[in-house]
Amino acid sequence: MKFTLDKDITYEQAVGRMFEMLGNSQIMALASSLNDYVMVRNVSCLFYDEKIYFKTDKNFRKTKQLLENPNVAMCWSGVQVEGTAKNKGLVVDEPGQRFAKGYEKYLWQSYNKYSHEDTEILIEVSPKYVEIWDTSDDGYAFQLFIDFEKRQIQVKPYDQK
Template sequence: MKFTLDKDIIYEQAVERMFEMLGDWKIMALASSVNDYVMVRNVSCLFYDEKIWFKTDKNFRKTKQLLENPHVALCWSGVQVEGIAINKGLVVDEPDRRFEKGYKEHLWESYNKYSHEDTEILIEIEPKYVEIWDTSDEGYAFQLFIDFENKTVEPKIYDQK
């Protein structure tokens, strides 16, 4: 769906647009850093409750890095998210098991190959700042800068025709 740039777009509309672009799931690039050592890798993400969720083995390097420095960035297509990673414990201990159900539905092969109930933890990413590249119905490129902490959005036109 194309989006007509509205200079009066409000925060809630921008957040809705972000999650509309992401859909139910995506493979996103996750960047993390400890002591100025940066790593990036793909993670299989689900989106609900205005958060980004993925699972990982608690023994992986990326997990140890996330626990030491929870400041991360994720990217998929025109959506770049800066946020905080929060360890929510074992995937199987999530009260409503919403992640597990969604993962089975959307990422069955990965779920079937890589599910280890005793070591797989659920990571919640709380978005702090998001940059979205989008295109208006008229073909103009623009950006939306969403500040989750201040609940503001700033649209910027990138090009003019």
């Protein structure tokens, strides 16, 4: 869904645009911090229920950071997400196996290399604030800010007519 800068966009349309840009899966940069020590690394993500999901080994440093400080930032292309991470338990214990099935379908190479059932946990990231760089139908760049907690958006033109 694209639009012209003269057209209004609703909160629901903005959230839809975000997930349309992300698609079914992406490799996103994940930033986390603990005691002012910041780390960034790539994670293989799936998107459903207006959330971001990835798996990680429960013994990794990033997992320790996420469990002690759930505030994270994630980025892919023009989509930058600030949110909260939550441990959803072992990937194999997710009801309906939605993540495992999607991971196998969309991220086969990673699924095939890194699936360890006894140590892999599912992390759910709930977006709080999102900044999207996008282009309108009429070719103008703009920023789209989505506040998930207030359910508000702001469109800020970058190019001037």
